[in-house]
Amino acid sequence: MDMLERFIKYCQYNTRSDATSLTVPSSHNQYRFAADVLVNDLKAIGVEDVVLSESGVVYGKIHGNDGSIKNKVGFIAHMDTADYNSENIKPQIIENYDGNDIKLNDSMVLSPSQFPSLKDHVGKTIVCTDGATLLGGDDKAGIVIIMEMAKTLINDPTIRHGEIRIAFTPDEEIGHGTDHFDLKQFDADYGFTIDGGDIHSVTLETFNASKAAIDIQGFSIHPGGAKGKMVNAIDIAVQLATMLPGEAKPQYTQGHEGFYHLESLNGNCEHATMHYIIRDHDHTKLKDKKNYLKHLVETMNIRYDGAITLKMEDQYRNMSVVLKDHPEVLETVENTFKAMGWSYTHGSARGGTDGANLSFMGLPCPNLGTGGYNGHGPYEYVVVEQMSAMVDFLITMVSKETL
Ligand SMILES: [Zn+2]
Secondary structure, three states: OOHHHHHHHHHOOOOEOOOOOOOOOOOHHHHHHHHHHHHHHHHHHOOEEEEEOOOOOEEEEEOOOOOOOOOOEEEEEEOOEOOOOOOOOOOEEEOOOOOOOEEEEOOEEEOOOOOHHHHHHOOOOEEEOOOOOOOOHHHHHHHHHHHHHHHHHHHOOOOOEOOEEEEEEOOOOOOOOOOOOOHHHHOOOEEEEEOOEOOOEEEEEOOEEEEEEEEEEOEOOOHHHOOOOOEOHHHHHHHHHHHOOOOOOHHHOOOOOOEEEEEEEEEOOOEEEEEEEEEEOOHHHHHHHHHHHHHHHHHHHHHOOOOEEEEEEEEEOOOHHHHOOOHHHHHHHHHHHHHHOOOOEEEEOOOOOHHHHHHHHOOOOOEEOOOEEOOOOOOOEEEHHHHHHHHHHHHHHHEOOOO
């Protein structure tokens, strides 16, 4: 099976994760894909010690063929796809892309006027959707890149390399990709998630992330006789929302600017709830944002007699804090970019990665791209040449000459 065949095959499996599910993994489809496809294909390639954990994580090893290399390097990709229609995915292959609109179906086009980065891929092979589903290249592309790396290393003993570890995780898209990740089983010194985006970028930092749940207890009474008695919960919610800095919202921020994002507001006069996520790359600034919200609630509670309850919870932290104590990881990446003759940039994710959690669990873990774009929706596409370039990149990274 060549790389493209494998990619098309994997994309067709519906492995959507489900944030509302209480099972582990969150959807049975993911477990079936892991058990029936990933485990068998890893074994067929010759990957050793292939294990599928009860929680749906697939582990494998490629043993080293050069004892002088001491680093154990791990590669991780996620098997689930985002919260978007994933039934009956029909990938379309566009060979020798001409730079014009790509017709997805009768009413939808994938257009460089909307997505200018398409212009960078003229002459290349693009895989896109039929407009009805996502593609699932996020992150089947990462899985396939790791599989192809494994195949090449196992088939070509002239490439000298150390111990290599592989893992495919479920439920990354719903924030539970590392809940059941067994670092002992994985047994690597450091790792890389291979997930989404430009292949000329290494992601060394993520947001610091917290969430806030706000509960407002009102007092409902007939509006005609409400003076001095009614406490309108949803009115308090609206007041609170407008007192947060108006410019610190996702739609007005970029780069290293953090935000408060109001995810939901529900309620009536009697009772209201609000859910916020709070994000900042800078840990002190995140703390300031949390303190400001706390202060605001305390102040409003004086006026509204304790009607507002605020609960905040930290979600993940910026992995750059961990990575700066492991310069050898960045050095490996930089050596590889140099060996490939590629220019590269240090990216900062405006979100989290499984690698952020893994870094704090003890496995330094930046992210590398796959050549996949516009994930999580019908305009998702991958560039096949970038996927194969990434296979070469990983092989170069683990080979004796680079490490
Ligand atoms: Zn992803």
